[in-house]
Amino acid sequence: MYIQSMATRSTAPTASKLATLVAASTAAAAVVTYNQYENKSVASCGGLPVHGIAGTNQERTFLAVKPDGVQRGLVGDIIARFEKRGYKLVGLKMVWPTQMMAEKHYQDLAKKPFYGSLTKFFSSGPIICMCWEGKDIIAQGRQMLGETQPLASKPGSIRGDYSIDLGRNICHGSDSPEAAAHELAMWFPEGVNDWKKTVDAWVYEK
Ligand code: RTP
Ligand code: MG
Numbered sequence: 001m002y003i004q005s006m007a008t009r010s011t012a013p014t015a016s017k018l019a020t021l022v023a024a025s026t027a028a029a030a031v032v033t034y035n036q037y038e039n040k041s042v043a044s045c046g047g048l049p050v051h052g053i054a055g056t057n058q059e060r061t062f063l064a065v066k067p068d069g070v071q072r073g074l075v076g077d078i079i080a081r082f083e084k085r086g087y088k089l090v091g092l093k094m095v096w097p098t099q100m101m102a103e104k105h106y107q108d109l110a111k112k113p114f115y116g117s118l119t120k121f122f123s124s125g126p127i128i129c130m131c132w133e134g135k136d137i138i139a140q141g142r143q144m145l146g147e148t149q150p151l152a153s154k155p156g157s158i159r160g161d162y163s164i165d166l167g168r169n170i171c172h173g174s175d176s177p178e179a180a181a182h183e184l185a186m187w188f189p190e191g192v193n194d195w196k197k198t199v200d201a202w203v204y205e206k
Contacts (some may be wrong), residue, residue, distance in 0.1 A: 021060060048194050050091075050184045052133055054177035057204055060090065060131055060192075061138045062183035063145075063176045067125035069121070069170040070094075074162060075128050078171060081158065082132050086203035090165045091131030091184075093191035104186060108179075121167060129187045135204065138180055141173040 001011070054061030067073050083089065087185055098106070104118035109115050132141065146153030146160045153160035163169045174180035184192075197203075 020198045042117075049181075050131070050188055050192055051177070053182040054138070057135045057200075058133055059137050059177075060184060061076065061141045061180045062119070062172075062187055063130045063132055063174075064172040064187075065128035065130075066122060066170055067127060068168045068192055069123075069162075070126055070128060072162070072170075074158075074170060078128075078158060079130070082141075085140075085144070086108075087132045087134040087137055087140075088195075089130060089195065091129070091188050093129050094126045095129050095187070096126045099123045101186075105116045105183065117167065131184055131188055131192045135193050138174055138177060142175060144175045145171050162187060 023094065048058060050060070052058045063078075065078055069075065069078065071151075079089070079092075098099065099119055102122035103110070105113075106118055109118065112118075134140075144157060146157030146163075146169075148169065149166055150159050150163040151165070153169075155161060158171050159169045174183050
């Protein structure tokens with residue numbers, strides 16, 4: 001099971017390391033850590049399901065910076081684009097996927113000839129797992145990523161600005177509410193954080 005694989009690849013923090021980790025984490029990550037260590041079994045830290053509510057301002061998606069984006073130092077830029085647009089980050093962590101996790105993530109592509117190279121690449125280094133929330137985030141997230149093929153991606157999109165090759169296109173985004181639910185359940189089994197963003201009245205008319 002992928003969760004067991006994750007556990008064997010992680011180093012369990014000592015109590016003192018844990019305190020440092022929590023202090024150094026973002027507020028969102030710290031809340032998740034607190035809940036994990038309190039042994040709370042939560043689908044989300046508030047009342048929402050992890051995948052939010054599609055079609056509302058609380059729609060959620062799973063976005064990831066792939067191993068090439070991490071290696072190329074694009075994590076901050078990618079997070080900043082979604083933050084500046086007005087979306088809310090409710091889950092964030094770095095994970096080094098196993099081949100099995102990559103296969104589960106891309107299970108809908110299992111019959112494609114590139115499945116082996118894709119999953120090998122996706123498990124070749126750490127990725128940044130993110131859960132973003134906001135109106136139309138699934139479709140807008142895909143637009144902000146760009147097209148699958150970098151050649152078709154417009155400048156201004158992440159892939160249009162930073163990628164050239166199909167198999168090194170920097171980022172992943174859920175392509176439907178069903179995919180978002182599947183992917184968020186897989187990558188955030190510990191839950192995410194339902195926090196209120198005080199500037200939302202300046203982002204949303206209603
Ligand atoms: P992603 O899932 O990674 O966000 O990408 P996507 O939806 O835009 O494209 P998808 O069809 O889901 O394919 C997943 C990744 O596989 C690689 N790919 N290679 N050789 C090929 O024909 C081919 N087609 C797709 C791409 O890296 C793509 O992002
Ligand atoms: Mg896809």
